[in-house]
Amino acid sequence: MPAVATPDLSQLEDPALRSVGEKVLRGERLEAADGRVLYATNDLLGLGLLADYANQERNGDRVFFSANQHLNPTNVCILRKTCTFCSFARLPREDGAYTRTLEEVFAEADIAKEMPTREFHIVGGLHPKLRLSYYTDMIRGLKERHPDMHIKALTAVEIAHLARIEKCSMEDVLVKLREAGLTSLPGGGAEVFSTAVRATIAERKLTGQEWIGVHRAAHALRIPTNCTMLYGHVETADDRIEHLSMLRELQDETGGFLTYIPLAYHPDHNELGEDLARIGTATTGYEDLKNIAVGRLFLDNIAHVKTHWPMVTPFLSQIALNFGCDDVEGTVVFERVYHDAGATTEMHLPYHGLVELIRNAGKRPVERDSLYERVREEFDDLTPPPTLRGRGLPVVHAA
Numbered sequence: 001m002p003a004v005a006t007p008d009l010s011q012l013e014d015p016a017l018r019s020v021g022e023k024v025l026r027g028e029r030l031e032a033a034d035g036r037v038l039y040a041t042n043d044l045l046g047l048g049l050l051a052d053y054a055n056q057e058r059n060g061d062r063v064f065f066s067a068n069q070h071l072n073p074t075n076v077c078i079l080r081k082t083c084t085f086c087s088f089a090r091l092p093r094e095d096g097a098y099t100r101t102l103e104e105v106f107a108e109a110d111i112a113k114e115m116p117t118r119e120f121h122i123v124g125g126l127h128p129k130l131r132l133s134y135y136t137d138m139i140r141g142l143k144e145r146h147p148d149m150h151i152k153a154l155t156a157v158e159i160a161h162l163a164r165i166e167k168c169s170m171e172d173v174l175v176k177l178r179e180a181g182l183t184s185l186p187g188g189g190a191e192v193f194s195t196a197v198r199a200t201i202a203e204r205k206l207t208g209q210e211w212i213g214v215h216r217a218a219h220a221l222r223i224p225t226n227c228t229m230l231y232g233h234v235e236t237a238d239d240r241i242e243h244l245s246m247l248r249e250l251q252d253e254t255g256g257f258l259t260y261i262p263l264a265y266h267p268d269h270n271e272l273g274e275d276l277a278r279i280g281t282a283t284t285g286y287e288d289l290k291n292i293a294v295g296r297l298f299l300d301n302i303a304h305v306k307t308h309w310p311m312v313t314p315f316l317s318q319i320a321l322n323f324g325c326d327d328v329e330g331t332v333v334f335e336r337v338y339h340d341a342g343a344t345t346e347m348h349l350p351y352h353g354l355v356e357l358i359r360n361a362g363k364r365p366v367e368r369d370s371l372y373e374r375v376r377e378e379f380d381d382l383t384p385p386p387t388l389r390g391r392g393l394p395v396v397h398a399a
């Protein structure tokens with residue numbers, strides 16, 4: 001890997017950023033006070049310069065992406081009334097509620113045969129009646145139909161919910177899912193760990209410590225996971241720093257996190273957004289880039305930082321590649337969770353579009369699998385695969 005140019009700290013506009021920059025250049029761990037400086041600075045380009053340096057030291061000019069397909073088997077959720085930031089969930093008899101039969105899930109997943117796909121990303125609501133066997137049968141059926149596919153499935157919140165329904169430990173749930181073919185867990189459900197924030201946005205969800213507990217259990221079973229933070233609602237900079245510190249602490253202990261994904265809150269069609277809209281607090285590109293950069297600098301023990309283009313747009317994701325980010329969310333195909341919350345991006349980014357997005361940012365695209373093993377690095381003979389533009393979503397059954 002070519003040597004990375006050392007940033008000239010005297011060029012940083014914000015003097016407070018210079019002392020943090022010195023730590024970054026020395027490879028020293030940042031403290032909470034440093035995190036406060038990073039969140040407080042208005043020198044966004046200076047912050048980006050430091051984060052880009054930290055990323056390039058680790059990843060060079062490589063940017064990873066995955067050819068994946070999202071599957072959301074149900075939007076029925078028992079926490080529908082208390083996760084005030086969520087636009088995806090429905091009560092069982094509410095308009096728009098759906099629960100897929102396994103055959104419907106398999107039919108939607110068959111689209112993967114028409115394009116390069118390596119991973120199914122499966123998340124949904126906490127359905128009051130779906131048992132663990134629904135998910136193990138789903139994973140087993142998907143593996144039979146697509147043997148080479150990695151399965152990244154079920155957030156910590158869904159794992160804990162299934163353990164409650166089955167009256168068993170979360171370790172038992174994880175082991176059964178792994179036996180069925182599970183590769184890894186996504187990082188959703190973390191939101192912001194602060195008790196005060198959760199009391200406002202996710203009162204009955206797992207506590208921060210419980211979320212950490214599920215991921216600790218997964219790591220002990222050698223199931224790798226991702227981690228996230230939902231920013232841009234009622235949290236403070238201190239809440240964000242506490243959240244990142246908890247992620248970093250678990251990573252020191254287990255080393256089981258693959259990537260960190262800052263997730264931008266979308267205010268449409270949810271109760272929290274109705275309140276926040278009065279004072280206009282949806283996230284901005286400035287905040288989105290800042291959260292990518294701070295994540296890269298603070299989480300010195302997590303290998304990758306991913307930008308989730310369905311939330312922040314492919315255009316901003318491309319800029320994020322020079323603000324500390326080395327990983328772009330994949331082809332996706334059907335994205336429902338953030339589109340229900342007002343995201344106006346396409347649902348699907350074609351494979352060749354992702355390659356071009358990365359190349360046009362001056363970076364080197366690397367297709368990876370769920371475990372960050374390299375799948376493909378040469379794209380000169382790439383022919384655009386079919387897109388789903390204009391194709392309707394599959395029919396779903398009411399819950």
Ligand code: SF4
Nearest residue numbers: 077079080083086089
């Ligand atoms: S955020 Fe998750 S747990 Fe909460 S209501 Fe939405 S789907 Fe359910």
